[in-house]
Amino acid sequence: MTQVNNYDVKDMTLAGKGRDRIAWAALEMPVLKQVRDRFEKEQPLAGQRLGCCLHITTETANLLITLKAGGASVVACASNPLSTQDDVAAALVEYGIPVYAIKGEDNETYYRHLDAVLDSHPTQTMDDGCDLVSRLHQDRPSQIADIIGGTEETTTGVIRLKAMEKDGALRFPIVAVNEADTKHMFDNRYGTGQSTLDGLLRATNVLLAGKNFVVAGYGWCGRGLASRARGMGAQVIVTEIDPIRALEAVMDGFRVMTMEQAAPIADIIITVTGNLNVVDRQLRKIKDGCLIGNSGHFNDEINIGFLDELSETRRVVREFVEEFKFFDGRKVYLLADGRLLNLAAAEGHPASVMDMSFANQALAAEWVFKKLGTLENKVYVVPREIDENIAALKLKAMGVDIDVLTDAQQAYLSSWQSGT
Structure with missing residues (x-):
């Protein structure tokens, strides 16, 4: 140094x-x-x-x-x-x-x-x-x-x-x-979507096709991540607290459920909420072999302390992958210490x-x-x-041209007199 x-x-x-x-x-x-x-x-x-x-x-x-x-x-x-x-x-x-x-x-x-x-x-x-x-x-x-x-x-x-x-x-x-x-419409959606998958794949080299892929949060980051995970063949599940965003996720074609419902079937969980303990007591029901990561800013979204309480042993099995072995024999894998997966394990x-x-x-x-x-x-x-x-x-x-309003169009849009 x-x-x-x-x-x-x-x-x-x-x-x-x-x-x-x-x-x-x-x-x-x-x-x-x-x-x-x-x-x-x-x-x-x-x-x-x-x-x-x-x-x-x-x-x-x-x-x-x-x-x-x-x-x-x-x-x-x-x-x-x-x-x-x-x-x-x-x-x-x-x-x-x-x-x-x-x-x-x-x-x-x-x-x-x-x-x-x-x-x-x-x-x-x-x-x-x-x-x-x-x-x-x-x-x-x-x-x-x-x-x-x-x-x-x-x-x-x-x-x-x-x-x-x-x-x-x-x-x-x-x-x-x-x-x-x-x-936010581009960086958060397209950037986070692509770079999070990049970090996930570099850290684990797992196949996404056919996996139950849980996205916690359907803001701009969650939208991008869910879209790109589906594009890789994953079966995407969204968890949300906002009824409007949850409804949007449903109508975008994703399954929506609570984290409590998703944990027992999840192969991969990625949080993008900016909130605390998004993956928490549901860890008791977590599927054996589940990969858990985060692309929110702080490593508060996964309750790592509770994960540790449930575990008999923990060890690093790959760079940016830590195995937690529960007392009942199940194993869960924490990615990048719960920190920004896209920047820790990839290039952002x-x-x-x-x-x-x-x-x-x-x-x-x-x-x-x-x-x-x-x-x-x-x-x-x-x-x-x-x-x-x-x-x-x-x-x-990018070499893209767009139309420009004519004077008549501008006048039309700024007036209220025109009707049917």
Whole structure:
């Protein structure tokens, strides 16, 4: 492990490999490239210090490089102990971006790295899961006066931030990047769907065809995962607490039942809810040989403590696969310690969808700076014009043309006089 005052990464000799992989991801990120080209000319983030707590991946690297190109000082740490790509972390240090991230870091190191980012005295935060913002509010409130605002990448973080706003605890404005259509409709659905299966297959090499595949939660992530699991031939079951989403899952052709009903027949269970103990006491009824994983942000969705209570022994049988042998002889397999399966056992979302997500991040950071002094301490949605501009840029990069309203059509849509 390399450790000096201004970065903490596993091995700087990995930087060459990281540079090549960052460049490969950039080929699939044409929207972010257009943002970076403009940022280099206009320097819209000049003077800003961005403290970033994000998954340190090839796609994130392209975002951080874009922010630096826009004039910002950038410091980054990992938003999950297992999501860091060590070669990318090393390459970013070579690019002049201090990074504090080591794949597999323990809890103490994780929070030390959060503090290292905050030691840079950021003026804006960029979070994935709200850990950086929470750390500021709970442990380092004296720094909040220097913060003009921030952005949040993921559903779990937005949930936490909205709870803070509701309680009157949020002390600076945050843009919920996750709420942009060009983020959650694509990143959460297509990205999570594909990358979770990628992580599952890399970790286990199991055949999905014919398996009972339980998806816990039918939000955008669950929709994508269920669709792609069905595409691989799995028999997909959805569990939900929201009657509207459950009804949607039924009409999308999936079986819907409670986790209590699903556990005894499940071959695979993947949680994507952002909630606590989604797989809990149902473990008593779990099918022998069931694989259990999670693609929600925190490893709280599977009650690992109760799983341990039920077990006579536990042992690692493959990388990212831990076997729990129950006292009655049944065996259950926990994937990636219940953490983000798609980032722990694979490489996370494909660059093509992160292109839009991270364009939102960069443009939201610019928007926060432009709105200095005018925003309240609450959670904001990405402005619609930014969202639509990103979609238009993506379509252009894909060579797709769309229609434009005529003057007559615009007039018709804005009037109320026309009827049958």
